Amino acid sequence: MSLAVLRSRALAGMDAPAVSVEVHLANGLPGLTIVGLPDAEVREAKDRVRAALQNSGFDIPARRITINLAPADLPKESGRFDLPIALGILAASRQIPSKELGRYEFAGELSLSGELRPIRGALAMAFAMQRCLAAPSFILPHANADEAALAPCAAIYPARSLLEVCAHFMSADESDRLARHAGRADPARPDYADFADVKGQQYAKRALEVAAAGLHSVLLVGPPGTGKSMLASRFAALLPPMNDEEALESAAVQSLAGAFRAERWKTRPFRSPHHTTSGVALVGGGNVPRPGEVSLAHNGVLFLDELPEFDRRVLEVLREPLESGHITVSRAAHQADFPARFQLIGAMNPCPCGWLGHPAGKCHCNSEAVQRYQDRISGPLLDRIDMQVEVAPMTPESMAAEADGEPSETIADRVAHAYAIQLARQGKPNQQLATREIDRHCRLDAAGEALLRQAMARLHWSARAYHRVLKVARSIADLAGAPRIAPEHVSEAVQYRRGLRER
Template identity: 55%
Template structure:
């Protein structure tokens, strides 16, 4: 009787919970049993492992009663990521490799029938967990560059099962994968200078970027709404290493290429036909949706009223909390979703209400029906509403005085630095106590704002948004106190509130 224990990691959300692979060999009727809530791909691992060991000229203990337990038993196991752990467990239990060589290791990888190691998804969260617990990660060489994004983790990568066996026996040592190098910065981001005119819209974009505020742009087609939104990543500050690893971990779980350029923030632009599961996450085996893939970045929703209203309503909670909770019968998962929402829409069904051409023929009822696709609670959660209009343009391109991304990014960086020096978060994420501490007004300005809020019919949440925007405007101006000029400008960015629709 012999028992071998190998550690692996299960892919569950963006976490990598530890899984212990226990291999027990005993005398008796030859059989192989795999237990521990394995799904089909995991159940098939016993056939892949058997062929891989035999084709690699390793002994498969076929004359023993083999029990493979994937613990904890109540955690669903899926994918081919446990193949390597099962194979090494069988080899350790049968004495072909020393069992103590696996004591401080985690194993991830799928096995080909020839014994070659194939890459799997979700390696980055496992690498983060291994670094925290000071364990060595054994994985396919094709996953090495992804795992190496985590600085300080000990990684051993191989192309074939035999290479790992020789390494664990001490016959031929594999060199650890270097993790000191950092990805190169991306170049070629779209520049804000490409947008001609629209000075007020550019100002609103800088305000939104400075305080991480949500922004809704509405106006006729061709005014530059989408063009402007696509320039937002070029003026946002670079990701920190911690933020970049969070983003890369989500991409790894979703099967996308992990983040290769540290400064680039995600920019997600789903089509308006996206389902609820695609936008917020879910499915029979829950996966992160677009809002989680936009974590620490930008979620751009073009043609906002064309999205299904029920889908849009699901954004309300994560816009406030920065987390999306997915509940299923067997499990409950939480995915990060701290995204900045930028949305664009037309002012009416035909798109030309308010245009100087006068081509709009939509009735007030049609306009109201179109705009009512967006609920009041959703609009309340969008900090800035700005109307855009067609402006004269020149085919000659940029004109003198046009703002470029470099200049705008400098303003944004300075404003954010002031916020983080004063408080632990950006202005858009201030709670009620933060509003009381950092958004104080003089008595005269406070009374003036109360009268304006009552006259415009703003909700309590919308009034808090006005205060936060005023705080950001003061930070952009380098001023300690929020002045009336900041509040007046902030109120101008609430153009879609209910009493302003008429």
């Protein structure tokens, strides 16, 4: 038989459409041609596959070899098709039996020596197989096994080389065949930096506890050296533990970028891109769209330090995902949807020199310079940040004192209790409440309503800001175990909404 057909998968956003790898041997001048809309990485597979076959002790048929990656209108990228192409050539030339190949799907990049190298998107491919096949079996590189095994119903067979895969089909002895992956082990407790290391800053710590309880976004404003970055780097330790669904969503996105690590399973993502980051790097893109920082931070934290130093056009791309929790990347020939439900933690100085409000009076910026600096963050984006928290300068006495703050575990227990109250009441965290749900779950008494109206009139808030203060007040009440929002909860929430332009 001069024709062999194997199954593999491409990547299209979060999906992994099926691809048939068809290998045909024909008479004519020896050569190898790949068709089916391959990109440069796939076209180069013919050289990798030829060397891998020779160095693994197999013969290259002296015939005309045509490889079709179907469907022809689906773009194919990366080296994941090396393994099925090599196996197809061996099956079509009868160097390995072909009767069992149809039971498996294959993916893997080959080195010139025949070793299998890891690929991107193994978890997305395993999930797609699981949806399409009753009993899916997947042969892939050993380095991707832990990742693909997160798909609970897929049978994963990891291999280290082309020779191991061929032995699986050529040997009648079960001991020479690939062993099925045993599945993921129980995860270790996530290892986060501890809040107990932070000295002082009780106001900022309390604000971050409220933000963690309701999954609210936060902007930290203060002079240099006040601990803004230190607080942000420890914020993930306060968040509720990830459930299996959240962990799988985050792992699938990281898999698409080749960033998944098994030891980070059920650990909240923490992404901190540099302020020179482009808009495409932040939200995702490329000729074949890949996830950006907002998606890699899905179910975790996106920390933007020195927020005004980011290009304003780059920051504006955050507005839609902050509201919707997902991002659609559209290109001329491709469109991809990625999840992007992250908690934004921003940090900035209050003025160009950074010392505005410092008790030592070191700031020499005039009001126009301060206004221009703060205006680098647009009003619509600032309006979407739930909490704006001032981080006060540290005194010499507080710096010299021993750290006496609560450990992260103690604060996280309170946060988890408040989060459980929200899920029992409305099935979602407070930050995700829609307008009708706010009216139902965030009702105020007469005193609280009067206080909020007064603050709204004085600070010139928008309707969006009004609703965000209500949601923050609801989170404060949940931390206190209160069934209704009291005036003191509203008062605290208002203090977390002090806009930069009112400084």
